[in-house]
Amino acid sequence: MERTYESAIAFLRGRRRMTRPNPSFTISQLPIAHLPNASPTFRGTPSIEGMREWLQKLGHTDAKIDSLNIIHVAGTKGKGSTCAFVESFLRVYGERTGFPRKTGLYTSPHLIETNERIRIDFNPLPKDVFAQNVFEEQVDVAIYETHHGGQYDATNVVQHPVVTGLASIGMDHVRELGPSLENIAWHKAGIFKAGAPAFSLPQEPKVAQVLKNRAAEKGVTLKFVGVDRDLPGNLNIKTQLYNASLAREISNAFLELKHPGVSPCLTARDIADGVQRFHWPGRFQIVPEGKYSWYLDGAHNELSIGEAAVWFQQVSRQGGGDLPMRILIFAQKSDQRDSLGVLKRLSETLNLSIQHAIFTTYSDNDNGRLLEQYRQCWKEWFPWTEAWNEQTPWQAVARARELGKGEDAVHILVTGSLHLVGSVLRQLGDVLQS
Template identity: 40%
Template sequence: MRRSYENALRLLETRRRKTRPTNPAAPATPQDFATPSGNPTVKGIPSLVGMKEWLQALGHSENDVDNLNIIHITGTKGKGSTCAFTRSFLHTHGLKTGYPKRIGLYTSPDLQCIRERIQIDNQPITENLFTQYFFEVWETLTSPGLEIATGTTRQPRYLQLLALLAFHTFIKENVDAAIFETHHGGEYDATNVIRKPVVTGITSLGMDHVAQLGPTVEDIAWHKSGIFKPGAPAFSVSQETGPGEVLRKRATERNTDLTFVSSSHTLPVNEKVLSAPVQRLNCSLALQLVKRFLQLKDSKYVLDDDDISRGIDGFSWMGRFEVIESGRSRWFLDGAHNTLSLEQAAEWFSKNINAADAPTYRVLIFSHFSEERNGVDLLKCLAYALPKHDAKPDHVIFTTYQEREDGTTRIDKTLKVPETPFPDLCAIYTSLWKEIHPHATVSTEPTIQGAIKLAERISMQQGGMQAFVTGSLHLVGGALNLLRP
């Protein structure tokens, strides 16, 4: 096969499984029953299995991974933003001192293209670099000698392959520091092949991915704290009592110090970046991670007030608490896709729409299709949260993840198709919204482009509007491609 970007994407897509496994991992390991609820939660083959052997097959030792100087971050809400703040502070320090000169960042999912997941120096890696390293990984791990080298005929699944590609890329490109966001959980996550992170961080915890992580927030805390490693300082934002105690216990078991971080009152004023309270908390966590990271690398490294201010000014993270101005239309985009995130996004939207000269007409564009989460529960959360924060929409538009009306899709962005047909699911959403808000005006559009066009027509009729786009990163990514190509 020709080594092209398009062929790399086609091969990567073959490793995506159609559905998540439902059967418990067999045989169950003793650790499976160490979760607070006592129930095994690992389904199928854990994502961590095989990662060490595959890395070795690629020629990367444990020391090679250690030498990436990794900051490992997990949580339920705010992982991506915390990673981005962490990168921004490291970048600012690197500009001043020369360290770190090159910074790798691995996150998921992507909004606009797959290469967003693997970034170096604030930019997604190029198509050429992605293609080169992808085929190096693919050809090694599909070679006839793989079974002899690794003791298994299994090949990496989609997320495992992307994580391996990130490790391979960062090692080959000689980054000085790397920030890794987990996929789901922590204990059995593919990224937990990291043996010696410099520091680890946990963002806000809540109920998400319960099929894989367990039925209680304490179970989720147990899985997330699996990234704790002996001797690597651990930081977490302040948590509720139950999960907080789980984190403390796990830190003790892992022989590491755990520090809980509250929202800092000394951060500089920046209404654009820090207007959402949760972003102040994510920023505060990132700041502590970077301070300790630099201290451990060299005691002379210190972030001063100017570094912190420049780091916040330079922060960017697509699709999270993002505002786009277009004439009399203002678009508020946040890829919230769990109840904790939606509550925070609703509060942020409310805080930012009540300026004296702002349009008063409000539009909500919502879409959510997922095996893992109940879209009805998410919409119900939003239906109550927006009025509570004095941000009830005047017009609601339900749509899909299909971006364009002509049916075209980008080659490096996978279109997620719901199992339930669009008309049926949107009928359910419409019925639910009108049950809660009987006098609401509700529309459905089969594409994101159609939803945006409808909102723009409404804006012209009303002399302006404020649109809130939320419910899924797939929706927000598509909207960003149309609003800001």
């Protein structure tokens, strides 16, 4: 095969399951487990099925994977940001001490290009490097974000992570992982491995108990992490304070195990520099474009959409002066969650005036029924708001710009899906490069 970026992407896609059928697969074929309500659930084909065999065909044994020094992070909200904070802290530390010399970060989904998912020293692999070394890059630490779940997630082929971590856990991917919050917590804690210390953000009591039970079953030391009051003051978003606090604990535990003898591990300067360098596209991101300000957050479940709403009303109210026109662009299409429930949560939390709500989709197969449901519900909740349906994100952006004509300032919240945020970022590409 020719080693071009396009060939590499085609190679990967050709070996990906494009659908998740319901085969002759039963829960009894999964590793023996005791879920909280004694009714284990997992619908469809677990993504971990066949993953180890696939990796071994590529020449990647368990020992070779373990040599990457993996940090494994799961959760419902904030797991990607936590991974990015860990990478930033360890990269700054490595520049000061010589270890790690090279950091690796795997997250999903990507926003614009596939190579965003694999980053070396936080830089997405250049397309030529991706093509030449898509399976061959060696790093001193690899930070892995689960896709969803944990126990049967594709990333859980990792047998011996160095450290594991759990961000906030809430209701999401209920069709596969539910029906209860306890069930979801059980799946998330499936990344715990004997010999690897585990850390978690504070959780609801019933979730915390499941995590404690899972840790005890696996012989894992589990520590719950609160807000670190020594973090720099420029972290003014509550959820990012928690994610950075968790990342600091994970990073220090990793360094104690892999780079012992250097104390303290992360210094105050490391933390400050790591926070300063932290950047996570599509999450709490602001893109200025003349009189238009685009506020983008890929929140896609009830837990994260509330945080996005609080953030938007905080930043949109800053600066004083005349009130801006405020526009919402929302898209979500998933059979893994209650999308109307997510929109309802947004409406309940968004405590400021929205003049226009634009509902769109990123699926070519959508027949408009869901968009009309969104529009009707929004009009019921906010009858004074103009509500619009647009078939594509491109049309939604065009509508927002048209509505903003004649206004002095326009604030546009784009949320509900990382796919939506990625589509809008592609349209704002010239703005981001200028």
